[in-house]
Amino acid sequence: MIQVWDRLVRLLHWALVASIATAWLSTLDLGIGWAHERSGYVAAAAVSIRLMWGWAGRRYARFAQFVHRPSVVMDYSRQLWRHVEPRHIGHNPLGGWMVVALLTCVGGTAFTGWLQTTDRYWGSEPLEIIHTWMAWGLLGLIALHLVGVVFTSLRHRENLALAMITGRKAAPHGDDVA
Numbered sequence: 001m002i003q004v005w006d007r008l009v010r011l012l013h014w015a016l017v018a019s020i021a022t023a024w025l026s027t028l029d030l031g032i033g034w035a036h037e038r039s040g041y042v043a044a045a046a047v048s049i050r051l052m053w054g055w056a057g058r059r060y061a062r063f064a065q066f067v068h069r070p071s072v073v074m075d076y077s078r079q080l081w082r083h084v085e086p087r088h089i090g091h092n093p094l095g096g097w098m099v100v101a102l103l104t105c106v107g108g109t110a111f112t113g114w115l116q117t118t119d120r121y122w123g124s125e126p127l128e129i130i131h132t133w134m135a136w137g138l139l140g141l142i143a144l145h146l147v148g149v150v151f152t153s154l155r156h157r158e159n160l161a162l163a164m165i166t167g168r169k170a171a172p173h174g175d176d177v178a
């Protein structure tokens, strides 16, 4: 086994999961409406720290390690289609762009939420609509993210969710991309 996801990546990941779940749940009639803005700010903080870590962090945390050119993503998609895609120790090329999409959408949702608390955009209906749609878009991305995690776990017979808890994955072998 090798260490892939460092402590900060894991902490930020589960902080994002908890804060976004709370932000969503607080829009329901559960009496926790007070938690909406706070949990949204926690999510925004997690995204900001993750962005910095994407440049300054360890090998598998760096964007340069997993954000690839479109041609690489297309090649990987074709391999996926033919069931011959290699196992990636870090994020695979499709997963890499999913990370970018998730972080952007969380950031955008929190930003448009915060804008509504400013004097300028207080009670702005268009912003309310954009914020709500971004929150739904985020939910869609999360669903795709989970499909990707389950699919890849099954394909390579490896519990990726557990790896996001322990940080460890099986050492590379054969055609694996390290």
Ligand code: HEM
Pocket: 009, 012, 013, 016, 017, 018, 020, 021, 050, 061, 090, 091, 092, 095, 099, 102, 103, 106, 142, 145, 146, 149, 160, 161, 162, 164
């Ligand atoms: C609010 C919901 C979620 C969001 C916003 C989210 C976001 C993210 C982000 C940003 C990453 C990239 C990690 C990094 O490099 O920093 C990631 C990776 C990952 N997430 Fe999530 N996640 C969510 C829910 C979950 C859940 C519920 C699970 C467990 C079933 C999960 C499992 C994983 C795994 C296994 C990876 C690593 C994927 C890989 O091996 O390439 N995520 N997620």
Ligand code: HEM
Pocket: 020, 023, 024, 027, 036, 037, 038, 039, 040, 041, 043, 044, 106, 109, 110, 111, 112, 113, 114, 115, 116, 117, 128, 131, 132, 135, 136, 138
């Ligand atoms: C990133 C996590 C966030 C998610 C997933 C999220 C999600 C949502 C959703 C789904 C709604 C619509 C609720 C409804 O129509 O009943 C909403 C409304 C709202 N959110 Fe957020 N939000 C987030 C962050 C924030 C932040 C950081 C703020 C402000 C600091 C904020 C402020 C608001 C406000 C003022 C509304 C009311 C708009 C309305 O009346 O519908 N949100 N949010």
